[in-house]
Amino acid sequence: MINTFVILLLFQLVGEVIAHGFSLPVPGPVIGMLLLLIYLMVKPDAAQKLAPTANGLLRHLSILFVPAGVGVMLHGQRIADEWLPIVVSLVVSTVLGMVATALTIKWLQK
Amino acid sequence: MNPDLTSIWVYLSTSPLMWLAATLLAYQLALALHVRARANPLVNPVMIAVAILVGLLALTGTPYKHYFDGAQFVHFLLGPATVALAIPLYQQLAKLKRHWLAFLVGTVAGSATAVVTAMGIAWLLGASPAVVLSLAPKSVTTPIAMGIAEKIGGLPSLTAVLVIVTGIIGASLAQFIMPRIRVRDDSISGFAMGVTAHGLGTARAFQVSAEMGAFAGLAMGVTGALTAVLLPLALKLLGMI
Numbered sequence: 330m331i332n333t334f335v336i337l338l339l340f341q342l343v344g345e346v347i348a349h350g351f352s353l354p355v356p357g358p359v360i361g362m363l364l365l366l367i368y369l370m371v372k373p374d375a376a377q378k379l380a381p382t383a384n385g386l387l388r389h390l391s392i393l394f395v396p397a398g399v400g401v402m403l404h405g406q407r408i409a410d411e412w413l414p415i416v417v418s419l420v421v422s423t424v425l426g427m428v429a430t431a432l433t434i435k436w437l438q439k
Numbered sequence: 440m441n442p443d444l445t446s447i448w449v450y451l452s453t454s455p456l457m458w459l460a461a462t463l464l465a466y467q468l469a470l471a472l473h474v475r476a477r478a479n480p481l482v483n484p485v486m487i488a489v490a491i492l493v494g495l496l497a498l499t500g501t502p503y504k505h506y507f508d509g510a511q512f513v514h515f516l517l518g519p520a521t522v523a524l525a526i527p528l529y530q531q532l533a534k535l536k537r538h539w540l541a542f543l544v545g546t547v548a549g550s551a552t553a554v555v556t557a558m559g560i561a562w563l564l565g566a567s568p569a570v571v572l573s574l575a576p577k578s579v580t581t582p583i584a585m586g587i588a589e590k591i592g593g594l595p596s597l598t599a600v601l602v603i604v605t606g607i608i609g610a611s612l613a614q615f616i617m618p619r620i621r622v623r624d625d626s627i628s629g630f631a632m633g634v635t636a637h638g639l640g641t642a643r644a645f646q647v648s649a650e651m652g653a654f655a656g657l658a659m660g661v662t663g664a665l666t667a668v669l670l671p672l673a674l675k676l677l678g679m680i
Binding site: 383393399401407415420422432 | 462463465484486488492496497503506510513514517519520521523524526527530532540541544545548549550554556557558560561563564565566570574577578580581582583586594599600601602603604606609610612616617620624628630631635636638641642645663664667
C-alpha cells in the first residue's frame with residue numbers, strides 16, 4: 330500500500346513539474362496519469378501490484394469532491410439570484426453532452 | 440457553554456481534526472442514506488454530504504476557509520487518485536487502441552455540445568456575463584475548470600461549484616439516459632459520463648463496472664486537456680473575451 334502511494338505521488342510530482350515547467354494548461358495529475366500509463370505499457374507486471382491500493386482509492390473517488398462542493402456556501406447570494414438559468418443550463422447541457430458523446434462514438438464504431 | 444466546553448471548542452476549531460472528521464462522517468452518513476434508498480442514483484452521496492456540512496458550518500458560523508483547512512487533506516487525494524486512473528485504463532488498453540478515433544471524435548462532439556448549450560441557455564434565460572463564462576468549463580475536472588475560468592474571465596470558485604453540481608447531475612442521470620438512447624456498451628456509456636461529468640461521473644461509473652470506470656477516467660483526462668487548449672481559443676476567435 331505504501332509502495333503504491335509512493336509511486337502515485339512520484340508520478341504526480343513529475344507531472345506537476347512538467348506542467349509548471351512548460352506552463353501547460355493541463356494539470357499535473359493528468360500528466361502523471363499519462364506517464365504512469367506509459368510506464369505500465371513498458372512494465373506490465375507493475376499493474377498487478379498497484380491495482381489493490383489504486384482500486385481502493387478509486388472506489389471512494391466521490392468523497393474527494395466534497396470539500397470543493399462545500400464551497401457552494403461562498404456563492405449563496407449569486408446562486409439564489411440566478412438559480413433558474415444555472416439549473417436549466419446545467420441539466421440540459423449535461424444531458425445533451427452525454428447523448429452527443431455516446432451516439433457519436435456508437436455511430437463511429439459501426 | 441461553560442468555560443471548559445468553550446476552551447475545548449476553541450482548541451478543536453483551530454485544529455484541522457474536527458472538520459476533517461466531520462467531512463468523513465458526513466460522507467458516511469450520506470452513503471448510508473444512499474444504500475437505504477437502494478442505491479438510487481438520485482440520492483447522491485456527495486450532494487447529501489455537502490448539504491450536511493454546509494448546514495453544520497452555517498450553524499456554527501464557521502467560514503469556508505476555516506473548514507477547508509481541515510478538509511484539504513481529503514481534497515488533496517484528488518491528485519493521486521487521478522494518477523491512479525492509469526491502472527484501470529491500462530487494463531482496457533486493447534479496446535482503446537481499436538476505437539481511439541471514435542472516442543476522440545466523440546469527446547470533441549460531446550464537449551462542444553455541452554459548452555455551447557450551457558452558455559446559450561444561461562444567456563437566453565438572462566444569467567449575468569460572469570455566470571455565463573463561469574459555466575463554460577463546467578464539464579471538466581475541477582483544477583482544469585478553475586484554470587480555464589480564470590483565463591476567460593469567469594469566477595474560478597463559482598466554476599468549482601458548478602463543476603461539482605454538473606458532476607452530480609451527470610452521475611445521477613446517466614443510468615436513465617443510456618438505455619433510452621440504446622447505448623448498452625459499458626465503454627461507451629462510461630466514456631460519455633467522463634466527458635460530461637468528469638470525476639463524479641467516473642466515480643459513479645466505477646460503481647457499475649471496472650470497464651465503465653476506466654473509460655470514464657480516460658474521458659475525463661482527454662476532455663480536460665482538449666477543453667483547456669480549445670475553449671479559451673474558441674471564445675477569443677468568437678470575440679467573446
